[in-house]
Amino acid sequence: xxxxxxxxxxxxxxxxxxxxxxxxxxxxxxxxxxxxxxxxxxxxxxxxxxxxxxxxxxxxxxxxxxxxxxxxxxxxxxxxxxxxxxxxxxxxxxxxxxxxxxxxxxxxxxxxxxxxxxxxxxxxxxxxxxxxxxxxxxxxxxxxxxxxxxxxxxxxxxxxxxxxxxxxxxxxxxxxxxxxxxxxxxxxxxxxxxxxxxxxxxxxxxxxxxxxxxxxxxxxxxxxxxxxxxxxxxxxxxxxxxxxxxxxxxxxxxxxxxxxxxxxxxxxxxxxxxxxxxxxxxxxxxxxxxxxxxxxxxxxxxxxxxxxxxxxxxxxxxxxxxxx
Amino acid sequence: xxxxxxxxxxxxxxxxxxxxxxxxxxxxxxxxxxxxxxxxxxxxxxxxxxxxxxxxxxxxxxxxxxxxxxxxxxxxxxxxxxxxxxxxxxxxxxxxxxxxxxxxxxxxxxxxxxxxxxxxxxxxxxxxxxxx
Amino acid sequence: xxxxxxxxxxxxxxxxxxxxxxxxxxxxxxxxxxxxxxxxxxxxxxxxxxxxxxxxxxxxxxxxxxxxxxxxxxxxxxxxxxxxxxxxxxxxxxxxxxxxxxxxxxxxxxxxxxxxxxxxxxxxxxxxxxxxxxxxxxxxxxxxxxxxxxxxxxxxxxxxxxxxxxxxxxxxxxxxxxxxxxxxxxxxxxxxxxxxxxxxxxxxxxxxxxxxxxxxxxxxxxxxxxxxxxxxxxxxxxxxxxxxxxxxxxxxxxxxxxxxxxxxxxxxxxxxxxxxxxxxxxxxxxxxxxxxxxxxxxxxx
Numbered sequence: 001x002x003x004x005x006x007x008x009x010x011x012x013x014x015x016x017x018x019x020x021x022x023x024x025x026x027x028x029x030x031x032x033x034x035x036x037x038x039x040x041x042x043x044x045x046x047x048x049x050x051x052x053x054x055x056x057x058x059x060x061x062x063x064x065x066x067x068x069x070x071x072x073x074x075x076x077x078x079x080x081x082x083x084x085x086x087x088x089x090x091x092x093x094x095x096x097x098x099x100x101x102x103x104x105x106x107x108x109x110x111x112x113x114x115x116x117x118x119x120x121x122x123x124x125x126x127x128x129x130x131x132x133x134x135x136x137x138x139x140x141x142x143x144x145x146x147x148x149x150x151x152x153x154x155x156x157x158x159x160x161x162x163x164x165x166x167x168x169x170x171x172x173x174x175x176x177x178x179x180x181x182x183x184x185x186x187x188x189x190x191x192x193x194x195x196x197x198x199x200x201x202x203x204x205x206x207x208x209x210x211x212x213x214x215x216x217x218x219x220x221x222x223x224x225x226x227x228x229x230x231x232x233x234x235x236x237x238x239x240x241x242x243x244x245x246x247x248x249x250x251x252x253x254x255x256x257x258x259x260x261x262x263x264x265x266x267x268x269x270x271x272x273x274x275x276x277x278x279x280x281x282x283x284x285x286x287x288x289x290x291x292x293x294x295x296x297x298x299x300x301x302x303x304x305x306x307x308x309x310x311x312x313x314x315x316x317x318x319x320x321x322x323x324x
Numbered sequence: 325x326x327x328x329x330x331x332x333x334x335x336x337x338x339x340x341x342x343x344x345x346x347x348x349x350x351x352x353x354x355x356x357x358x359x360x361x362x363x364x365x366x367x368x369x370x371x372x373x374x375x376x377x378x379x380x381x382x383x384x385x386x387x388x389x390x391x392x393x394x395x396x397x398x399x400x401x402x403x404x405x406x407x408x409x410x411x412x413x414x415x416x417x418x419x420x421x422x423x424x425x426x427x428x429x430x431x432x433x434x435x436x437x438x439x440x441x442x443x444x445x446x447x448x449x450x451x452x453x454x455x456x
Numbered sequence: 457x458x459x460x461x462x463x464x465x466x467x468x469x470x471x472x473x474x475x476x477x478x479x480x481x482x483x484x485x486x487x488x489x490x491x492x493x494x495x496x497x498x499x500x501x502x503x504x505x506x507x508x509x510x511x512x513x514x515x516x517x518x519x520x521x522x523x524x525x526x527x528x529x530x531x532x533x534x535x536x537x538x539x540x541x542x543x544x545x546x547x548x549x550x551x552x553x554x555x556x557x558x559x560x561x562x563x564x565x566x567x568x569x570x571x572x573x574x575x576x577x578x579x580x581x582x583x584x585x586x587x588x589x590x591x592x593x594x595x596x597x598x599x600x601x602x603x604x605x606x607x608x609x610x611x612x613x614x615x616x617x618x619x620x621x622x623x624x625x626x627x628x629x630x631x632x633x634x635x636x637x638x639x640x641x642x643x644x645x646x647x648x649x650x651x652x653x654x655x656x657x658x659x660x661x662x663x664x665x666x667x668x669x670x671x672x673x674x675x676x677x678x679x680x681x682x683x684x685x686x687x688x689x690x691x692x693x694x695x696x697x698x699x700x701x702x703x704x705x706x707x708x709x710x711x712x713x714x715x716x717x718x719x720x721x722x723x724x725x726x727x728x729x730x731x732x733x734x735x736x737x738x739x740x741x742x743x744x745x746x747x748x749x750x751x752x753x754x755x756x757x
Contacts, residue, residue, distance in 0.1 A: 002340050006326070013328035013371070093612065096554050116530060116552035132550035133526040194550040240548055241520070 032308050039301055043294050049185060050290030052122075055259035055267060057085055057097065057274070060282050067289045069102050070256035072186045073110040077103060080253030085281055087250060089259060094266035096121070099254035101198040105191075106156045106174075109144045112190045113198025113254075121260060122187060128152050129178030132194050135205075135243055136235035138174040139192045142182035151179055156191065158201045172201045173234040199245060199252055200235070207235065207243040259283065325372050325380055332368040335359065335386045345391060358386040361416050363409065377404050385413060389420045396421055398430040402437075414440070483533040483615050488543045489516045489728040491593035492536045492559060494736040495603045496610075498628045503616045504533065508730065515676075516728045517542055517590065521549060534613050536606055540567055542590035542728075557609035559602035560592050567592075568659045589659035591726055594740070596636040598660060603628050631737050638741060639665060642748035649751065650697035652688065652719070654680075657726045658701060670695055676726075677704035680713070689717060699750045704732070720750040 011018040049071050058066040059079035068074040080103075089097035098121055101113030118124075119131065129152035132139055138156060145151055158171045174193060182188050199205045235243060245252070261267035274283035325334060335355045339347035359365045362382040364375075372380050381404045388396060396417065402410040414437065421428040430441070438444050483504040487493035493508040500506065509525050510516040521529065526549050529535060537546055539560035560567075568589040592598045607625045610616050616624075647666035656671035670691050674680055680688070691697065700719040703726050711721050724743035725731045731739045 005340060009326075009333065010328045090553075098553075115554075116550055117554045120552065120554075130523070130527065131530065133523055133530070134550070135548040137550065196547065196550075241544075243548055244544075245547065 028308065032305055035301055035304060039297060043297070045185070046290050046294055047287070050287040053258055053286045054261055055095070055270065055283055056256055056286045057081060057089070057259050057281055057283050058256040060280060063282070063284050063289045064293060066256055066282075066284065067286045070100050070258065071286055071290075073102050073112060073190050075110075078255060080255060081257060081281055082250060083252045083254060084250040086254065086257055089257070089270075092270070094270055095259045095261040098258040098260065099195055100256055100258060101195050101253065102255045103253075104158050104198065104201050106158050107144075107148055109141075109147075109189055109191050111138075111158055111193055111198060111201065113193050113195035113201075115195060118192070118258070121258065122183070122185075124183065124187060125181045126178045127181040129176070131178055132192065133177065134235070135194065135200065135240060136172065136174050136197055137177045137193065138197075139178040139180060140176055141180050141188040141190045141192075143188040144191055145179045150176055152176055170233050172197070195254065196245070200233075200243065202253070204247070204252055205243055205245040207233070207239045325384060327372050330369050330371055331359070331364065331375065331379075331383050334372065334383055335368075335390055337387060338391050342391070351390065354392075355386065355390050358389055358416075359383075362386055362413065378406065378409060381405060382409070382413065385417070389416075392420075392424045392426075394424065394426045396426055396428045398428065398432075400432060401430065402432075402434070484531070485534045485536060485615070486529045486532040487536040488538055488546070489593070490730045491599065491727045491736055492538060492602065492606070493730075494727075495593075495599070495628060496536055496606050499603065499607055499621060499624045500610055500616050501620070501624060503620075507532070510729065512730065514729070517544075519543065519545060521545055526550075533615060534609055536609070538590065538592065538602070539564075540590040540592050541588040542592075555613065557605055559605040560598070562605060563592065563598055563601045566598065568663065570656055570659065589656065591657040591728065592660055593727065594658065595660035595664045596632040596639070596740070597664060600629055600632045603632070635737055635740060635744075636664075639744040642744050643667070643751065646751045649699075650695045651699040651701060651747075652691055652697045653701040655703050655726070657703065657728075658724065661724075668695070668697075669701075670697060677702075677706055679707045679710050685713060685717075688714070688719075692717060692719070699747070701747070720753055722746040722750050 050067070053071055056066060056070055058070065059081050061078055062076075065076035066078045069076045069078055083099065086097045086099050089095055096117060098115060098117045099113075100118070102110050104111040104113075112118075116132065126139070127142065128145075129139070140148075140150070140156075148156070150156065153176070155173050155175045157173045160171045174191075174197065180187065180192075196205060259270065261270055271283055271285075274281060326337070329337065332355060335358070336347060336351060339345045339351055345351075356365065356368065359368055359382075362385065364379050364382050364386075367375060367379060372383070375383070381401070385401060388398075398417065401417065402413050405413060417428055417430075418440065420426070428441075430437075485496055485500065485504045485506045487496050487506060487508050489510075490508055493506050496504075496506045507528075508516075509521065509529065510519045530550070530552060533555060535551055535556050537543070537556055537558045539558040570587050570589050593602060603625065607621055610621055611618055643665045648668055649666075650668040650670065651662070653662075653669050653671045654674040655676065656673065658667075658669050658671070661667070662669035672684065672688060672691070674684055688700070698719060699722060700714050701722050701724045703724070705723055714721055722743065723746060725739050727736060727739060733739070734742060
């Protein structure tokens with residue numbers, strides 16, 4: 001009681017000093033608490049996405065890059081994996097393979113070329129419009145719609161890239177046909193297209209007389225196209241029939257393949273098949289990759305806690321706070 | 325003297341740390357009466373650092389007397405006081421001691437005060453006696 | 457009284473609900489041509505509704521589905537594709553891969569390349585497309601392989617009980633095998649016989665039964681133009697063919713014109729579209745009989 005009386009009198013009398021002291025103490029406590037909250041939130045988000053994706057097939061190389069590009073649509077670009085691998089898994093009958101092609105972007109958001117199975121797998125629902133139907137259609141995530149201020153009936157154009165150094169690959173204009181309901185996952189920040197549309201952007205598939213020219217863009221009328229003034233390509237009801245793909249579809253690329261095994265036994269058999277180090281592909285468990293990433297983050301957090309701990313000890317010598 | 329307590333709070337502080345004592349209106353009245361007697365009745369709401377050293381010493385004396393102790397120990401209690409105040413404070417000390425039938429045990433270098441005490445011990449000469 | 461009424465209502469509702477649910481949950485299978493619809497119906501029986509979405513009079517190979525067609529197809533429990541380049545719309549439409557079955561995947565090594573088309577684009581670079589003969593189902597042996605693929609997909613999708621399917625598949629396979637034998641018998645001795653077809657759809661039948669087919673590209677059931685007739689005459693003169701295979705019954709005048717050229721007319725419906733008269737097996741049987749009769753006529757001549 002007496003101590004409280006004195007403490008209160010002290011704080012009231014030295015109010016300025018006390019205020020600084022309280023603020024500093026709050027800050028010292030806030031940093032680890034905030035780090036904890038931030039980390040546990042990101043850990044939850046990261047781990048839930050990882051756990052929701054049983055297996056991931058991709059080219060050999062960094063497992064983290066593969067996971068980040070296929071699950072979180074990051075900018076990492078793992079070596080492409082051939083669609084033959086997808087067919088192999090179909091033929092095996094042990095799992096449903098879902099290819100994802102994440103090499104391109106539009107307005108800062110990743111274009112995710114995939115199959116309709118992806119929407120079933122992630123249980124994505126539309127809040128507006130319809131799902132992917134025709135070559136060139138795009139369905140955008142909730143955050144993309146908000147950030148770009150676009151919706152059904154608008155269009156977006158893929159960012160020009162010279163990724164594969166192919167001649168004559170022009171950005172593709174894609175009509176937005178649907179907007180997804182928010183999911184609080186990376187799906188909110190993606191532009192979904194059919195993987196065939198992604199191949200069109202890549203230049204593997206193309207149409208004839210499919211060019212939209214600078215002149216057309218300028219005055220909105222159809223003009224004779226010339227390769228010299230090409231701006232971007234557009235798939236229209238008039239030219240869609242001329243779109244075709246070159247080569248064997250088995251050789252076409254995907255960034256990674258999400259593999260959804262029928263059961264644990266199927267998963268084990270599949271993992272065994274890809275253990276061979278000579279194979280150009282690897283089958284990984286994204287959950288484990290994300291877990292190791294989270295563990296690493298927590299090691300850094302522990303370090304941070306130790307540093308904060310040292311800081312918290314220092315106030316026993318008040319000079320640290322207001323004299324030095 | 326606690327610099328973050330006002331003169332009044334300092335005077336009444338013994339009531340805070342002694343469970344047997346009750347901080348009531350009598351205590352407040354006594355504190356004010358003592359302060360008035362010491363000439364600091366108008367400065368009770370000031371904090372020590374807004375008071376002179378003499379005034380602070382008077383607060384200390386008020387604080388010693390407020391609980392009406394049976395024994396008052398004083399070590400150079402009037403050392404920092406001007407002659408007028410010194411006389412007044414000493415008067416107060418003796419009055420309080422008499423009123424409460426208390427003993428006043430004082431340590432001082434001031435020989436002028438000696439005649440007012442019943443017994444004097446002179447440590448310099450280490451002799452004991454009754455003042456003449 | 458109220459309690460009795462309530463009990464009755466519950467009884468009536470519970471009697472209605474299973475019927476409504478049963479009607480709703482009957483799986484839907486979409487096939488891209490009539491032949492595949494026929495095979496699937498034979499295999500799945502009453503367990504699913506098999507839809508062939510192309511309207512009558514439209515060639516399923518060149519059909520362009522509307523958005524409403526596409527969403528109906530996307531919602532199907534199984535989508536039966538022919539492969540071999542048939543129905544190119546499937547390349548331009550988003551379909552759920554897990555519910556697709558390419559019935560000719562196992563017979564790709566038997567595909568017939570009909571022509572190679574070279575072309576260039578505005579931005580330079582010549583490239584070529586291979587064109588495949590797509591009417592695989594007209595060869596009963598290839599049709600059998602396609603039926604096997606459908607059966608496997610039905611099992612994978614859990615649309616029919618394995619035992620019942622095995623028996624249905626056995627029935628269809630034996631019908632196709634019988635059809636094959638029947639045609640072989642009818643056309644025995646006709647090896648390397650030249651025939652002219654009004655459309656290049658008969659490559660697989662011709663190969664199976666050793667016919668030498670020379671293809672024109674006429675519209676089914678239409679009156680040929682004088683130019684087309686003169687091209688037909690040239691073809692007859694260069695390879696000595698005496699038999700002309702039509703996809704559909706042409707105008708009487710057209711038949712008379714070809715008879716005048718010394719040709720025997722045979723109607724052989726390609727069965728990509730629903731046949732006018734008889735179902736798949738009977739339709740091919742009839743065509744084979746017509747062909748056999750024409751051959752007999754020729755040998756007599």
